[in-house]
Amino acid sequence: MGCIYQTEENPHFQYVLGLADDALILGQRWGEWLSKGPTLELDIAASNLALDLIGQANLLLEHAAELEGKGHTADDLAYLRDAHDFRNHWLVEQPNDDWGVTTARMLVFSLYQYCRYEALVKSSDAHLADIVAKALKEVSYHRRFAAEWTIRLGQGTEESNQRIQRGFDMLWRFVPELFETVCWEQTLADDGIAVASGTLQDAWEAEVTLILTQANLSVPKGDAHQFGSRHDGHHTEHLGTLLCELQFLQRSYPTASGAVW
Amino acid sequence: MYTTDLRTAEEKAEEARKGVPRSALDTDALEAEFQARIDADAYIEPKDYMPDGYRKTLVRQMSQHAHSEIVGMLPEGCWVGRAPTLKRKMILIAKVQDEAGHGLYLYSAAETLGTSREELVRQLLAGEAKYSTIFNYPTTNWSDVCTIGWLVDGAAITNQIPLCRCSYGPYARAMVKVCKEESFHQRQGYEALLQMMKGTEAQKRMVQDSFDRWFWPSLMMFGPPDSNSAHSSQNMKWKIKRFSNDELRQRFVDATIPQAEFLGVKVPDVIVKNAETDHYDFGELDWDEFMAVVKGGGICASNRIDARKKALEDGTWVRDAASAYAEKQQVATVAAAE
Numbered sequence A: 001m002g003c004i005y006q007t008e009e010n011p012h013f014q015y016v017l018g019l020a021d022d023a024l025i026l027g028q029r030w031g032e033w034l035s036k037g038p039t040l041e042l043d044i045a046a047s048n049l050a051l052d053l054i055g056q057a058n059l060l061l062e063h064a065a066e067l068e069g070k071g072h073t074a075d076d077l078a079y080l081r082d083a084h085d086f087r088n089h090w091l092v093e094q095p096n097d098d099w100g101v102t103t104a105r106m107l108v109f110s111l112y113q114y115c116r117y118e119a120l121v122k123s124s125d126a127h128l129a130d131i132v133a134k135a136l137k138e139v140s141y142h143r144r145f146a147a148e149w150t151i152r153l154g155q156g157t158e159e160s161n162q163r164i165q166r167g168f169d170m171l172w173r174f175v176p177e178l179f180e181t182v183c184w185e186q187t188l189a190d191d192g193i194a195v196a197s198g199t200l201q202d203a204w205e206a207e208v209t210l211i212l213t214q215a216n217l218s219v220p221k222g223d224a225h226q227f228g229s230r231h232d233g234h235h236t237e238h239l240g241t242l243l244c245e246l247q248f249l250q251r252s253y254p255t256a257s258g259a260v261w
Numbered sequence B: 001m002y003t004t005d006l007r008t009a010e011e012k013a014e015e016a017r018k019g020v021p022r023s024a025l026d027t028d029a030l031e032a033e034f035q036a037r038i039d040a041d042a043y044i045e046p047k048d049y050m051p052d053g054y055r056k057t058l059v060r061q062m063s064q065h066a067h068s069e070i071v072g073m074l075p076e077g078c079w080v081g082r083a084p085t086l087k088r089k090m091i092l093i094a095k096v097q098d099e100a101g102h103g104l105y106l107y108s109a110a111e112t113l114g115t116s117r118e119e120l121v122r123q124l125l126a127g128e129a130k131y132s133t134i135f136n137y138p139t140t141n142w143s144d145v146c147t148i149g150w151l152v153d154g155a156a157i158t159n160q161i162p163l164c165r166c167s168y169g170p171y172a173r174a175m176v177k178v179c180k181e182e183s184f185h186q187r188q189g190y191e192a193l194l195q196m197m198k199g200t201e202a203q204k205r206m207v208q209d210s211f212d213r214w215f216w217p218s219l220m221m222f223g224p225p226d227s228n229s230a231h232s233s234q235n236m237k238w239k240i241k242r243f244s245n246d247e248l249r250q251r252f253v254d255a256t257i258p259q260a261e262f263l264g265v266k267v268p269d270v271i272v273k274n275a276e277t278d279h280y281d282f283g284e285l286d287w288d289e290f291m292a293v294v295k296g297g298g299i300c301a302s303n304r305i306d307a308r309k310k311a312l313e314d315g316t317w318v319r320d321a322a323s324a325y326a327e328k329q330q331v332a333t334v335a336a337a338e
């Protein structure tokens, strides 16, 4: 592989790739919680979330590979691209930190992902519509899980309130990126394939505000200025180290040189 | 798995001195009836009468089994991030998740005998309770994860299938469910190794290396040799144990060696089919190593417990928040009802 996708190249593919990468990277992050959770029950919950997300990533990457038309498999796309060719949002690659940060990240993202999938169920890309229709049930559970934990931590103790607030404060700067609508996404939306991310913002804001209020948390303020775009292959430092772990075996023992997994 | 009697000779002697009731002389009517039910293959249920020694043995065995499931998540869990394909990653996450489920299930079964999960976990972290020595060995390459599935889950199944007919109802029922999942674990591990053996020389070397390191420790999972296993006969009488350590170990070796040959790994030279007995002879195991690992030797023992401690310590504020919140909810519900 090793090709660097140009921003305008095959937008349909890049759009699906973006959906896939969000699920893959967030799934990888949830996998990191395994056997480190606050309770055994939460270890099990974390592994459910990881399984759902990686399952979604697998289906979306298969579809992306078809759209790409270069004979790649889902695994090729997951394991052989460098950070520059990943199209996930910066939010999902942020480290787990503590259970407060992880919960804040999951609330922000799963509410967004739900809005996105809900709109994409009507996509004219029938294969994509199929995948998200199935995934919508999972994400519906994810956002409920994240909302319940946000409220539990927000209302729990003084410490838990501070910790989850810290999570939202830390991650809020990655929110504007979620609703950025690039030109080609708008064109895909006009064609009925994609949903323009900007159109999801109001619904998302209403929900997140409701939950934060119920959790005795404040909605972080301040403008976020993000320099660079995932569409141009820009990321935070964390994606590189995440990929080191994710891709290690495929890189060291390449399938192209005969390795069989 | 993970259910072998790992007490040292001193511990056994100590318990014998404390007088675990096991002699027919002080058997009253209750105890006679209890034994009669076991002899008739009936299940003992939590509210039924049971001798103290039976209860203690079961709590120790079930909690040790539960701890093993939980500690066992560590050597495999550390490979979830590095699994080589999306399919393998999903299978491994599902497997590690199953082990957490087994742990929970077994803690609950042990709780039916009156010891809480908190207390059992405390014993583990304080080093008072044991878990299967196998998890004190490190997983240094991906193949180890697959070999654990094949050999460690395989040995576990050999140990646990007889426990599905164990006399204590909740334990027996837990084992039925657990065994089904363990056999999926074993198959996925063996299948993953078969794949690797179709690959490059480097992959085959990985598989051989991992077989060499895990084979003998997996045989030790059945516990000390019968000649050194004092309490076996009482446990047999109580139908907590149905076959001796050596019988189960032999059964496992007989099943595993043909699998190893089919896989294409080189089996140690000492292992030969005995034409007379129709079993594989495998010589003596290194019991010094076994005892050293039981006592916390080996590369990983302290890492494992430290990792469990860290997870629990890091999560204290989360659990506190959850109980504080639950309490507030309860107060709110009561207030609303008034």
Ligand SMILES: [Fe+2]
Pocket (backbone or CB within 6 Å): B069, B098, B099, B102, B178, B182
């Ligand atoms: Fe298990």
Ligand SMILES: [Fe+2]
Pocket (backbone or CB within 6 Å): B099, B153, B181, B182, B185
């Ligand atoms: Fe297992």
